[in-house]
Amino acid sequence: MSDETNSNNERAMSDDALRREILIGRVIDGQALPDDWDALRALAEQDPAVWDDLNETQRQQELLCAGVSRVTAVADEIEIDDALVDPEPMVRRLRLVGSWGGWAAAASLALLWSLGINPLQSGTGGQAAGPFATLQPDLTPDDALNQYLDTGREAGRVIREVPDRVVVRAEPLNGGRQVEVLYLRQILERQIVSQVYRESVDELGNELAVPVRLEPDTSGGSIW
Amino acid sequence: MDEGREAAGQDVVGAIAGDRDALRRLWQEHRRWVATILIAHKPRECEVEDLLQAVAVQVVRKLGELRDPGAFRPWLRTIAVNAARAEGRKITRRGPTLRLTSETPGAPNGSPVDGADEVERLMELARELPESYREPLLMRCARGMSYKQIGAILDLPETTIETRIARGRRMLRELAGCEQTPAGAGKSGKRPGRWSVVV
Numbered sequence: 001m002s003d004e005t006n007s008n009n010e011r012a013m014s015d016d017a018l019r020r021e022i023l024i025g026r027v028i029d030g031q032a033l034p035d036d037w038d039a040l041r042a043l044a045e046q047d048p049a050v051w052d053d054l055n056e057t058q059r060q061q062e063l064l065c066a067g068v069s070r071v072t073a074v075a076d077e078i079e080i081d082d083a084l085v086d087p088e089p090m091v092r093r094l095r096l097v098g099s100w101g102g103w104a105a106a107a108s109l110a111l112l113w114s115l116g117i118n119p120l121q122s123g124t125g126g127q128a129a130g131p132f133a134t135l136q137p138d139l140t141p142d143d144a145l146n147q148y149l150d151t152g153r154e155a156g157r158v159i160r161e162v163p164d165r166v167v168v169r170a171e172p173l174n175g176g177r178q179v180e181v182l183y184l185r186q187i188l189e190r191q192i193v194s195q196v197y198r199e200s201v202d203e204l205g206n207e208l209a210v211p212v213r214l215e216p217d218t219s220g221g222s223i224w
Numbered sequence: 225m226d227e228g229r230e231a232a233g234q235d236v237v238g239a240i241a242g243d244r245d246a247l248r249r250l251w252q253e254h255r256r257w258v259a260t261i262l263i264a265h266k267p268r269e270c271e272v273e274d275l276l277q278a279v280a281v282q283v284v285r286k287l288g289e290l291r292d293p294g295a296f297r298p299w300l301r302t303i304a305v306n307a308a309r310a311e312g313r314k315i316t317r318r319g320p321t322l323r324l325t326s327e328t329p330g331a332p333n334g335s336p337v338d339g340a341d342e343v344e345r346l347m348e349l350a351r352e353l354p355e356s357y358r359e360p361l362l363m364r365c366a367r368g369m370s371y372k373q374i375g376a377i378l379d380l381p382e383t384t385i386e387t388r389i390a391r392g393r394r395m396l397r398e399l400a401g402c403e404q405t406p407a408g409a410g411k412s413g414k415r416p417g418r419w420s421v422v423v
Contacts, residue, residue: 021390068365072259080251083280
């Protein structure tokens with residue numbers, strides 16, 4: 001609903017109607033004074049529906065508060081300390097991803113290269129298993145992923161999982177009773193490296209990695 | 225000013241000066257209502273948790289620029305609103321995305337409306353209220369913030385807050401009344417069980 005519509009609604013509500021709603025609100029919010037109660041009773045003598053409105057508004061307020069409390073409970077888990085740990089590089093990192101777009105795939109290869117693994121050779125199995133090294137065999141896939149995320153966060157490797165899943169394909173199954181959805185889950189990780197490289201090809205068609213120099217960001221802009 | 229608010233004011237000054245303990249206390253005191261602001265302004269498909277983290281980053285980056293410690297709450301609200309709106313713009317630019325709405329297989333469509341469903345339904349209806357009503361109404365639910373506290377954050381007189389909340393409640397009541405169907409199913413009867421595609 002737009003604020004223009006809102007403005008029309010405001011005009012449509014008479015002073016008496018507004019007064020009635022304010023009195024109901026004061027009762028619900030525990031702000032009603034004796035005079036307010038007297039005024040509300042007087043209104044109810046003329047229109048007993050006032051009590052129904054009071055009852056319904058009270059009920060909705062309790063439901064709304066329950067909803068807000070439920071959704072905002074997550075706030076208690078968000079500590080400022082995560083942002084205190086050098087937030088600037090995180091912002092810069094995200095900005096790089098956002099501005100270089102399609103370059104990200106090459107960047108991921110180059111990252112491996114800089115860690116001592118040649119991305120241009122197949123079968124790069126030299127990396128340690130990382131957080132998955134201690135996985136228990138009886139974990140469900142979701143449990144395993146959660147363990148990876150938790151362990152990764154503790155190790156400083158995992159920053160967060162991107163909440164949106166990107167749909168690749170959605171197809172009905174079993175005559176439309178079910179839907180098979182293929183989607184991507186994205187996890188933002190961090191690694192500290194000494195050098196990054198851009199994947200390129202020389203004049204003879206040979207793949208090669210070109211060192212990339214990243215200048216400190218001085219724009220002062222923000223991705224947010 | 226009571227002792228708690230005075231201490232909070234000192235924390236603002238301390239946090240601006242770089243005192244991390246003061247900043248932690250300040251964040252812990254305010255994060256719940258910041259989350260409420262985010263609910264009032266965020267796109268439907270965006271998580272409060274993610275936005276709150278974005279707000280935390282901005283607070284750390286920009287608090288040192290705050291010149292008037294007394295303006296901390298409106299300043300923090302502005303950061304939250306901007307974070308929510310920025311996310312809205314990003315979502316507009318992105319293609320279709322899928323959101324996991326429940327980890328467990330959902331109930332069949334048209335199942336009876338229970339208490340949790342009704343809370344969800346009312347939260348959805350609240351999203352349809354005009355922003356100027358929705359925000360104070362939801363803030364009133366954030367641990368019972370007073371009209372005065374809400375007014376201080378929104379930079380509006382107490383009487384205006386009271387009026388907006390009263391109007392918002394009436395509109396919500398009317399919306400809920402319009403939504404009732406003879407079968408009593410409402411929107412929840414149409415809600416998919418497990419997945420919903422958010423475009």
